[in-house]
Amino acid sequence: MTPDLNKNPNEISQMFDRVAKKYDLLNDLLSFGQTKRWRKVTTSIIAPKPGMKILDLAAGTGSSSEPLRKLGADVVSADFSQGMLDVGKIKYPKLKFVKADALDLPFENETFDLVTISFGLRNTNNATKALQELSRVTKPNGRIVLVEFSHPNQKWFRNIYFRYLVGALPLISRVISKDSSAYVYLAESIKAWPNQSELAKLMMKSGWRDVTWQDLTFGIVAVHIAFRSVSVFEPNSAN
Ligand SMILES: C[S@@+](CC[C@H](N)C(=O)[O-])C[C@H]1O[C@@H](n2cnc3c(N)ncnc32)[C@H](O)[C@@H]1O
DSSP states (O other), X not given: OOOOTTOOHHHHHHHHHHHGGGHHHHHHHHTTTXXXXXXXXXXXXXXXXXXXXXXXXXXXXXXXXXXXXXXXXXXXXXXXXXXXXXXXXXXXXXXXXXXXXXXXXXXXXXXXEEEEEXXXXXXXXXXXXXXXXXXXXXXXXXXXXXXXXXXXXXXXXXXXXXXXXXXXXXXXHHHHHSOOHHHHHHHHHHHXXXXXXXXXXXXXXXXXEEEEEEEEGGGTEEEEEEEEOSOSSSTTOOO
16 A cells, blocks of 8 residues: 555555565665765764764664764664564664664663664654654754755756656656555655755754755755754753
8 A cells, every 4th residue: 555645654664664675776776876875975974983872763774874883883773664674684784773663762861972864754744753752862962964855956957856756756666666656655755845944944843953954966865964952852941
């Protein structure tokens, strides 16, 4: 079943269970190899170092976590799709995988130096709650690096890109994976997702301050960077 934009958590996790085995391959093909470049830029923004405690939320098969672990960071890769976790444990046996829902994280307050989420926030059915949970588990002054599909800035390019998303992408993915429903959902969810400045505003209301962002590939992807603000989860906080 194709999830709709209500993003029912059962349907979303089942969809990722179904695509898990071909997820990384399809990612590379459908982004024309851009995914690798996006990860390189993200890794340099995160600047992982030995001893740094990082939560990679919605880590899927761990492809977003592995570059951070390789540079010595202490990474926890959390996701709620058992299928994605199972593929990840085989692909990256050195990663620490944890089954977790973004809306109810099983971690103590102020655990991580940095939290990151790549191509995951859009799939939750409550982005505000997920951002607040991420803020809760981040140490004071810790950072978030949020990678997500966004809206290309140039109108002419945005039109071509959205046509590719809605028209060509599900067709190509059907040939490769025999199941295009996940990519129909992908296209629709990207179109409906807030643009760069709207997402920055949402972050500021959800436990983060000093939000900036960097566009990648003309704004197809944006990396938002922010610092944890005064806690939104503690009673009596003056956020
Ligand atoms: C597009 S994949 C991204 C995986 C990885 N971060 C990457 O960059 O390749 C999105 C992931 O978000 C996970 N996800 C979606 N909603 C979630 C939630 N509420 N809690 C935890 N994981 C979630 C899915 O299971 C899926 O593995």
